Each structure stands twice: as C-alpha cells, then as structure tokens.
Amino acid sequence: MTDQIKIYIPKETSACxxxxxxxxxxxxxxxxxxxxxxxxxxxxxxxxxLEPFIEIEKNGNRKGTSYLNKKISHLSSIEELFDxxxxxxxxxxxxxxxxxxxxxxxxxxxxxxDPLDLNQYRNSHGYKGLEKSFEIGQQQTIDEIKKSGLNxxxxxxxxxxxKMQTVLDQESTxxxxxxxxxxxxxxxxxxxxxMECDPYSLxxxxxxAAYSVGANHGYIYLRSEYPxxxxxxxxxxxxxxxxxxxxxNILGTNFSFxxxxxxxxxxxxxxxxxxxxxSIEGKRGLVRSKPPLPAIKGLFNQPTLINNxxxxxxxxxxxxxxxxxxxxxxxxxxxxxxxxxLCGNIKQGGLIEVPFGITLNEMxxxxxxxxxxxxxxxxxxxxxxxxxxxxxxxxNTPLTIEALMDLKGSLGHGGVIVFDDSTxxxxxxxxxxxxxxxxxxxxxxxxxIGSVRGVELIDKIYNGTAVKADxxxxxxxCETMETTSLCAMGGMTPNPVRSIIKYFPNEMxx
Amino acid sequence: MNIEKIIEPYIEIQGGLIPxxxxxxxxxxxxxxxxxxxxxxxxxxxxxxxxxVITYYDDFRLEKExxxxxxxxxxxxxQSLGCRALLDTLKHHFExxxxxxxxxxxxxxxxxFCLGNCALSPSVMINEDIIGRASSEKILAYLSEKxxxxxxx
Numbered sequence: 001m002t003d004q005i006k007i008y009i010p011k012e013t014s015a016c017x018x019x020x021x022x023x024x025x026x027x028x029x030x031x032x033x034x035x036x037x038x039x040x041x042x043x044x045x046x047x048x049x050l051e052p053f054i055e056i057e058k059n060g061n062r063k064g065t066s067y068l069n070k071k072i073s074h075l076s077s078i079e080e081l082f083d084x085x086x087x088x089x090x091x092x093x094x095x096x097x098x099x100x101x102x103x104x105x106x107x108x109x110x111x112x113x114d115p116l117d118l119n120q121y122r123n124s125h126g127y128k129g130l131e132k133s134f135e136i137g138q139q140q141t142i143d144e145i146k147k148s149g150l151n152x153x154x155x156x157x158x159x160x161x162x163k164m165q166t167v168l169d170q171e172s173t174x175x176x177x178x179x180x181x182x183x184x185x186x187x188x189x190x191x192x193x194x195m196e197c198d199p200y201s202l203x204x205x206x207x208x209a210a211y212s213v214g215a216n217h218g219y220i221y222l223r224s225e226y227p228x229x230x231x232x233x234x235x236x237x238x239x240x241x242x243x244x245x246x247x248x249n250i251l252g253t254n255f256s257f258x259x260x261x262x263x264x265x266x267x268x269x270x271x272x273x274x275x276x277x278x279s280i281e282g283k284r285g286l287v288r289s290k291p292p293l294p295a296i297k298g299l300f301n302q303p304t305l306i307n308n309x310x311x312x313x314x315x316x317x318x319x320x321x322x323x324x325x326x327x328x329x330x331x332x333x334x335x336x337x338x339x340x341x342l343c344g345n346i347k348q349g350g351l352i353e354v355p356f357g358i359t360l361n362e363m364x365x366x367x368x369x370x371x372x373x374x375x376x377x378x379x380x381x382x383x384x385x386x387x388x389x390x391x392x393x394x395x396n397t398p399l400t401i402e403a404l405m406d407l408k409g410s411l412g413h414g415g416v417i418v419f420d421d422s423t424x425x426x427x428x429x430x431x432x433x434x435x436x437x438x439x440x441x442x443x444x445x446x447x448x449i450g451s452v453r454g455v456e457l458i459d460k461i462y463n464g465t466a467v468k469a470d471x472x473x474x475x476x477x478c479e480t481m482e483t484t485s486l487c488a489m490g491g492m493t494p495n496p497v498r499s500i501i502k503y504f505p506n507e508m509x510x
Numbered sequence: 511m512n513i514e515k516i517i518e519p520y521i522e523i524q525g526g527l528i529p530x531x532x533x534x535x536x537x538x539x540x541x542x543x544x545x546x547x548x549x550x551x552x553x554x555x556x557x558x559x560x561x562x563v564i565t566y567y568d569d570f571r572l573e574k575e576x577x578x579x580x581x582x583x584x585x586x587x588x589q590s591l592g593c594r595a596l597l598d599t600l601k602h603h604f605e606x607x608x609x610x611x612x613x614x615x616x617x618x619x620x621x622x623f624c625l626g627n628c629a630l631s632p633s634v635m636i637n638e639d640i641i642g643r644a645s646s647e648k649i650l651a652y653l654s655e656k657x658x659x660x661x662x663x
Contacts, residue, residue: 013640017630049629283563417628
C-alpha cells in the first residue's frame with residue numbers, strides 16, 4: 001500500500017494575491033486519480049514573503065517551499081511535481097527564525113490545517129475554553145480575563161474586563177456582543193488572518209464573551225474589502241450551527257447564542273465603535289457622542305459588548321490556558337503577546353506575534369531582514385493612518401503601548417509600515433489630512449473642515465509657498481482637531497502630521 | 511430577480527437596510543431610482559432616507575459601473591512601494607480618472623484605502639480578486655486573460 005501524501009496549498013488572501021489559486025488548480029489536476037494524495041487548503045503561516053508556500057507531508061514529515069518564482073504549468077504528472085518540489089530544498093516552516101522566534105498564542109493554529117475542519121479545531125483544544133467558561137460561570141470568566149491583563153487589541157487598548165463587567169451588571173434582558181471586524185487601518189491584517197485561518201477561535205471567543213455578559217445575539221461587522229474572510233465566517237457559522245456550537249442550548253447547557261454576519265460598505269470610520277453601531281442599525285455611519293457608553297446603551301439601545309477580533313480570539317486562549325498565559329508577559333498596559341503586522345517596504349513581511357516590548361530594530365531586521373528594495377530606512381509608521389512616523393534614529397523604540405504614548409503616538413492595532421529614503425515626508429503629512437478629509441463622517445466640524453484646511457496648509461508647505469504664519473496656523477489647527485473632535489478620527493489625525501514636523505523638520509520647511 | 515423578493519428577508523431583521531442594499535446591488539449591479547423606491551416602500555421609509563444611506567457608503571453605486579472594477583490601494587503600506595505611480599500609470603492607460611468608468615463599461619478605476627494585503631504591496635483588487643506585488647503589466651495581463659476566458663465561454 002502506498003503511504004498517504006498530503007499537499008497543503010494555502011487559501012488565504014495574501015497567498016491568493018500571488019497565485020495560490022492557480023497552483024491549486026494545477027496540482028488538483030495532476031493529483032487526479034491518485035487516491036493516496038489528498039489536497040488540503042490550509043490557512044497561511046503569516047510569513048507572506050514565502051507565499052504561495054506549498055507544503056507536502058509524507059510519512060508524517062511536513063516540508064514546504066515557496067512557489068513565488070516557480071513555474072509549474074509545464075509539469076505533466078504528479079511525480080514530476082514531487083521531483084520538482086523535493087529538488088527545491090523544502091524545509092519545515094517551524095525551523096525558520098521568523099516562525100521559531102515568535103510566541104504564537106492567539107495565532108497558534110494558523111497555517112496548520114483547513115480552517116473549516118472542525119475536528120482539527122477540537123483536537124487542538126478548540127472549545128475547551130468555552131467549556132471552562134461554562135464550568136466556572138459568568139463572573140469568574142470575567143475575573144479570569146481581568147487578571148490576565150487583556151486590553152483591547154483594536155487600537156484603544158481599553159481594559160477588556162471593565163467593558164464585560166459593565167455589560168454583565170446591566171439589568172436588561174436583551175444584550176448584544178458585537179465583533180468589530182472593520183479592520184481599516186492601512187498596514188494591518190491580523191484580524192483578517194484570524195478570520196481566514198482560524199475562524200472558530202474568534203467565534204469561540206465571541207461565545208465566551210456572550211455567555212459571560214449574558215448576551216444571546218451577536219454581530220460580526222466585517223469590512224467589505226475582505227471577501228475571503230466573509231466566505232470563511234459564513235461557512236464557519238453554518239458548520240458550528242449544525243454541531244450545536246452556535247444556536248440553542250450550546251454544548252447541552254441552557255445558553256443560546258446566534259451570530260449574524262454584517263458586511264460594511266467601504267467606510268473607514270465605521271471601525272469606530274459608535275459609527276459601527278449606526279451602520280449595523282442600517283444608518284449612515286455617523287459617530288455618536290459618548291456617554292452613553294455602548295456597554296450601557298449600545299446597539300438598538302441595549303447594553304452591548306464591543307470587541308475587536310483579536311481581543312475576542314484571545315479570550316479563547318485565556319480561558320483554555322488560564323490567565324497566566326497572558327499575564328506572564330509584559331508589564332503595565334502592555335500585557336501578553338501582541339500580533340504585530342510588519343509591512344510596507346520590507347523583505348520579510350507578515351504576522352509577528354511576540355510578547356510586548358520588542359524594539360523596531362529587532363522587528364525590522366531580525367524578523368523583516370531589512371527593506372524590500374535594499375534602500376536605507378527613512379521612516380516607520382506605527383499604528384495605522386492615525387499613528388506617528390518615527391525616523392531611523394529612533395528604531396530602538398520598544399513597541400509597547402506606553403512607549404508609543406510617550407512619543408505622542410499610539411500602538412493602535414499593531415501595524416508597522418517601513419518607508420525608504422525616497423519617501424517625501426511632506427507628502428505623507430498631507431496624506432494624513434487628506435485621508436481624514438475623505439473618510440470623516442462629517443458629524444463634527446474640526447474633523448470635517450479641519451482636515452480640508454490641513455490639506456491646503458500642507459500643500460502650501462509642499463509647494464514652497466507657505467509663510468511663517470501658515471506654520472503657526474497648522475499648529476493651531478492640529479490642537480483644535482485634537483481637543484475638539486468627537487472621535488479619534490479627527491482627534492488623532494494630527495499625530496502623524498506633528499510627528500513629521502518634529503522628526504523630519506528639514507522636510508517641512510516654511 | 512424582482513426587488514421585492516430580494517429585500518423580503520431583510521425587512522424582518524433589525525437594521526436590515528444595508529444588507530438589503532448589498533443584496534440588490536449584487537443582483538442588479540447598481541441601485542437605480544426604481545429599485546430605491548421599491549426598497550423605500552419595503553422598509554416603510556422615504557426614498558430620501560434610502561438615498562441618505564446609499565450616498566454615505568463608497569460601495570453603493572447609483573450608476574452602472576464597469577464589468578471590472580479595479581480598486582488601486584492608496585494607503586500607506588502601498589505608498590511605500592509606489593502605489594501612487596501605479597495609479598497614475600493605470601489612469602493614463604485607461605484614460606480614466608479615479609471613480610470613472612470607461613465608455614464601453616468594461617473598466618471602472620477606483621482608489622481605496624487598504625485591502626489588508628500590506629506585506630505584499632502594492633495591492634490591487636479587481637472585483638473580488640486581489641493582486642499582490644501589483645504592477646501595471648500584471649494588471650493588464652490579468653484583464654486580458656479574463657477577457658480571453660470569457661470569449662471562450
């Protein structure tokens with residue numbers, strides 16, 4: 001009898017963006033009629049420069065190699081494919097530093113198997129976290145999250161357990177859990193990766209959250225730019241319903257919970273929690289003023305727990321392993337691991353989950369291997385479009401919530417974008433204001449009009465027609481936006497602008 | 511399919527207007543005034559209220575767009591590897607500005623901010639396919655292959 005051979009071909013957006021689907025078609029053709037070969041569409045390992053990363057498992061030995069620059073259209077048999085594969089020095093992904101040096105807690109399953117294979121999920125401790133939560137009860141579940149030190153991973157880093165406690169303490173009979181999957185920050189993809197490569201962990205976390213606060217209905221608000229994530233979530237929800245892991249009396253308890261997937265429609269500000277609620281309610285995504293807090297009066301005026309994808313997926317991990325799995329790492333607000341997303345002009349970009357505290361240098365050189373085009377680094381933007389730009393001489397900055405706050409920035413959702421020395425920083429400053437002008441919901445004046453004035457002022461600096469008074473005006477404009485905007489969109493747009501004025505003064509000369 | 515049938519399941523659910531708009535647009539390609547009136551009737555709101563929501567969101571279209579909607583990411587990670595120049599090249603090639611549709615309704619060119627493929631920049635999305643490490647050559651090759659395939663069908 002011939003041994004079983006498994007061929008893994010990732011079905012994940014980044015892998016597909018560089019040809020994974022075509023390879024899958026070709027290999028499926030070649031494997032036809034060979035009963036001992038099975039093709040598995042796994043998730044991605046998050047080492048995107050290797051994609052499409054094809055793996056073959058033979059006799060329990062799993063190895064892979066990058067097919068980015070390999071042609072396979074000429075191959076005429078599966079044997080030829082195997083020869084070609086084993087001649088290109090395949091290796092075990094676990095052996096490369098990029099993966100070996102990570103501490104993957106939340107992303108422990110990505111890449112391993114078909115993300116919709118529920119047996120595999122359950123065999124790798126899936127739903128043990130929810131069982132634990134049912135066993136210890138609502139309050140103790142929240143206490144466990146509290147002691148783990150988990151803060152929201154969406155960008156604001158608010159203590160997760162405080163929100164949960166507030167929702168639990170509300171008397172209302174109707175409560176909601178809303179998962180914010182509107183991952184709009186440029187340079188971020190960790191939410192997408194969880195949804196495409198381990199959707200069950202998100203849904204398990206959401207179920208834990210719902211049980212602990214007493215909510216029976218949940219929404220996932222997913223951005224429309226993620227069609228593959230939509231596919232995986234839709235399928236995952238269907239499968240879980242048919243296995244009694246969503247719906248009535250989950251796992252034989254008297255707890256019932258349903259999830260509805262809602263697709264956004266191309267608005268950045270709908271990632272802000274109150275705008276997201278408006279959008280789920282079927283309205284324009286205008287920001288609401290707070291109070292009332294969503295935890296007290298949220299969706300459809302009911303208490304609503306709103307969390308980011310990674311925050312919810314982290315709950316599964318914390319309940320499964322116990323609070324120490326997070327609390328053992330880091331200090332202050334920066335506790336646990338953080339899934340950083342290294343991208344832009346970088347050789348080895350991807351998902352890097354490590355304990356808080358890694359420096360930019362370590363991230364960019366040890367993990368990222370320097371710039372993609374070998375040019376010197378000029379700037380790094382951290383935390384999305386509302387994040388600051390740091391110059392090359394500050395690459396020793398540790399990527400913690402506190403360190404970024406000290407620099408008047410924000411770690412945000414953990415995106416790190418590298419720029420080379422051909423970058424025009426005045427243009428980047430102008431883009432910050434321009435982005436705000438395009439994406440502002442328009443409800444408050446400092447954001448709606450301030451951003452337009454900001455574009456005009458920076459344009460003058462860029463064109464060399466600015467006078468001293470314009471520089472003062474820009475400072476005042478930044479201050480007005482910061483102090484009087486309704487939400488972070490207008491309030492933090494000045495951050496990248498100010499960082500460029502401060503760290504790249506020669507490129508913003510008046 | 512008729513619009514009333516399409517929106518029926520969404521009238522029942524809380525906040526069903528946006529899913530209903532998506533469903534209609536997926537079916538008809540864009541939201542014309544007749545569909546908007548039917549949706550307004552179905553949800554028992556005014557057409558102005560429906561248009562109010564439609565015009566807030568970039569995804570909803572009031573006019574017919576191209577068979578291929580080309581979204582060129584203009585966010586920061588893609589900026590770091592030349593997405594501005596890529597957009598200029600495509601504008602020049604198609605003789606279109608951002609947001610415009612070619613006269614033959616084959617191509618619509620759009621700027622978007624972040625497709626979540628930031629480690630393989632620059633990124634372009636054509637309908638639901640994402641192209642990483644995008645170049646104008648890659649995009650034009652993709653389009654001509656699609657056109658060939660549809661001619662052969």
